[in-house]
Amino acid sequence: MASTTDFDGLLAGPQSGSAPDYSRYRVVPARHPWRAVGTVAAVLILGITLHSILTNPKWGWAVFAQYFVSEPVLVGLARTVLLTVLASIFGFLLGGTLAFARVSKSPLLAGISWGYIWLLRSVPLIVLLLILNNLGYLYTTLDLGIPYTGISFAQYNLVEVLSPFAVALIGLSLNQAAFSAEIIRGGILSVDQGQHEAAAALGLSRRRHALGIVLPQAMRAILPSGFNEIIGLAKSTSMVYVLALPELFYTVQVIYRRNLEVIPLLMVATVWYLIIMSVLSLIQLRIERHYARGALRTTPASLLERITGRNSSRQNKATTAAQSPAPAARRPLVSALRPARQEGLIEIHGLSKRYGSHTVLDNVNLTVRPGEVTAILGPSGAGKSTLLRAINHLERASEGFIAIDGELIGYERRGNVLYELKEGAIRRRRASIGMVFQNFNLFPHLTVLENIIEAPVSVQKVPRAVALEQARDLLNRIGLSDKADAYPRQLSGGQQQRVAIARALALKPKVILFDEPTSALDPELVGEVLEVIKELATSGTTMVIVTHEVGFAREVADTVVFMENGRVLESGPPAQLFNAPAHSRLGEFLAKVL
Numbered sequence: 001m002a003s004t005t006d007f008d009g010l011l012a013g014p015q016s017g018s019a020p021d022y023s024r025y026r027v028v029p030a031r032h033p034w035r036a037v038g039t040v041a042a043v044l045i046l047g048i049t050l051h052s053i054l055t056n057p058k059w060g061w062a063v064f065a066q067y068f069v070s071e072p073v074l075v076g077l078a079r080t081v082l083l084t085v086l087a088s089i090f091g092f093l094l095g096g097t098l099a100f101a102r103v104s105k106s107p108l109l110a111g112i113s114w115g116y117i118w119l120l121r122s123v124p125l126i127v128l129l130l131i132l133n134n135l136g137y138l139y140t141t142l143d144l145g146i147p148y149t150g151i152s153f154a155q156y157n158l159v160e161v162l163s164p165f166a167v168a169l170i171g172l173s174l175n176q177a178a179f180s181a182e183i184i185r186g187g188i189l190s191v192d193q194g195q196h197e198a199a200a201a202l203g204l205s206r207r208r209h210a211l212g213i214v215l216p217q218a219m220r221a222i223l224p225s226g227f228n229e230i231i232g233l234a235k236s237t238s239m240v241y242v243l244a245l246p247e248l249f250y251t252v253q254v255i256y257r258r259n260l261e262v263i264p265l266l267m268v269a270t271v272w273y274l275i276i277m278s279v280l281s282l283i284q285l286r287i288e289r290h291y292a293r294g295a296l297r298t299t300p301a302s303l304l305e306r307i308t309g310r311n312s313s314r315q316n317k318a319t320t321a322a323q324s325p326a327p328a329a330r331r332p333l334v335s336a337l338r339p340a341r342q343e344g345l346i347e348i349h350g351l352s353k354r355y356g357s358h359t360v361l362d363n364v365n366l367t368v369r370p371g372e373v374t375a376i377l378g379p380s381g382a383g384k385s386t387l388l389r390a391i392n393h394l395e396r397a398s399e400g401f402i403a404i405d406g407e408l409i410g411y412e413r414r415g416n417v418l419y420e421l422k423e424g425a426i427r428r429r430r431a432s433i434g435m436v437f438q439n440f441n442l443f444p445h446l447t448v449l450e451n452i453i454e455a456p457v458s459v460q461k462v463p464r465a466v467a468l469e470q471a472r473d474l475l476n477r478i479g480l481s482d483k484a485d486a487y488p489r490q491l492s493g494g495q496q497q498r499v500a501i502a503r504a505l506a507l508k509p510k511v512i513l514f515d516e517p518t519s520a521l522d523p524e525l526v527g528e529v530l531e532v533i534k535e536l537a538t539s540g541t542t543m544v545i546v547t548h549e550v551g552f553a554r555e556v557a558d559t560v561v562f563m564e565n566g567r568v569l570e571s572g573p574p575a576q577l578f579n580a581p582a583h584s585r586l587g588e589f590l591a592k593v594l
Ligand SMILES: Nc1ncnc2c1ncn2[C@@H]1O[C@H](COP(=O)(O)OP(=O)(O)OP(=O)(O)O)[C@@H](O)[C@H]1O
Pocket: 355, 358, 360, 378, 379, 380, 381, 382, 383, 384, 385, 386, 387
């Protein structure tokens, strides 16, 4: 332990003006005597209990050994394992479908899902099993055909179809589905709203959105309670004794009723249940580790890695890669974009947006010419972000229209009639509009490269190898080649925002929308993001930037738009707006922010 004299020496350093020599101090780890006492007590109690269990002849260990791997017990065990595995698979598949139905926008699907969950959670499992077992008395045959027409393709005797195993499997699966649906729904709800918006802005299909973005992130919340359910299910299989189905518990019951060796045979069942639960717990650990990728800055070492002292996870490799030598010389960003063409004309006519009685956008009219950079300024709550999100159809207009290169957002014009587009068509159109969010909204479970290629591969169907090459090229141009395999949470805020810009550029959009791209960043990191945007501004891509960086807007924008209370109060070249504002509110705003 550091002596008083040593401690004095530590303090004396800065006071005397010279740094203390820390290398001569010895560090003594904190001691926890009560922890040691507790451990010894626990080991003692465990030892006494084990000794008593192993030496007391009444436990009947010889009988235990005789039956532990006997044929009827192993057959019963196989049935228990099979029921657990199959009912878990069917239960979670049906539960997943019910959960997605419950969060869907369709009131009918959500209502049906709610009704199923309500009913199955209310009926005790044992009652459900008995009802299913008696179904054969209610309906003697199972007809596959067209109802009420007399047309039948196949007919089965229901009593034969519903064997005890089939009844047990159906009952356990239906019961499991109701509980797992709510667990999966909880996981889905735990995924940040920004992730849904980013997936929508990239034009990902519903399927890819649900299975590729939402579910992998939801899994972290789903797994602990999900495995609880599976473990509960493995134990609930013992309830199928009401069907006289000889699974593990029923089998030992049959044996001990015959030989009256109750305790040894209950121990046979208990030890097998312990083994099943231990295997399930190990599987849970493995799966949890898989879905933890990207969620933490460093993946915790596995049990094996902790024992061997090696950490070989991909995430930690990525961190090492991040420290590798500087990559090849950086190429300019501008040449990576689509060749400057007269594309990306944005026309906004009479756009209004209301939430209830609150008017957020009020008859906005604005034209952004192709290749122009437009900065939108205004006080908080002016409606700037809402306007930007309406351009990308993340917000639906209450009135008015927006067109990009003459194509209406959200509608298709045929003659004088406007047909509202379905979600699939809206998503396809979104691919030509890039969006960069305030909070980056990178997908945390995907590496930097995977984030960038996600939309080109799944939306534009670019071959994976080509998309990877283009993504590496983009990363080089934004100076982040060495972070290709890192996860977003391993990057600084500025780096994350540069990756988010690369992700938007990967779709080669006609228009890029920036929603306060620097406001979530530390002042030190703002510069690196603004540099990338400045470079893009010379590329001829149409850009609309909502920003609070007035100096940046003055330098980069061709047009500045000033908004307040959902209206455009003034717009024009930066020199005109900043040097001679026509509207008194703009003058007041500039006086405050400059
Ligand atoms: N989903 C919503 N429901 C109800 N009101 C909303 C909703 N979204 C935005 N608003 C309201 O719309 C107004 C404009 O919001 P918006 O985010 O567009 O403002 P902003 O100009 O971008 O502000 P800031 O600079 O603070 O981000 C605000 O008063 C906000 O409370």
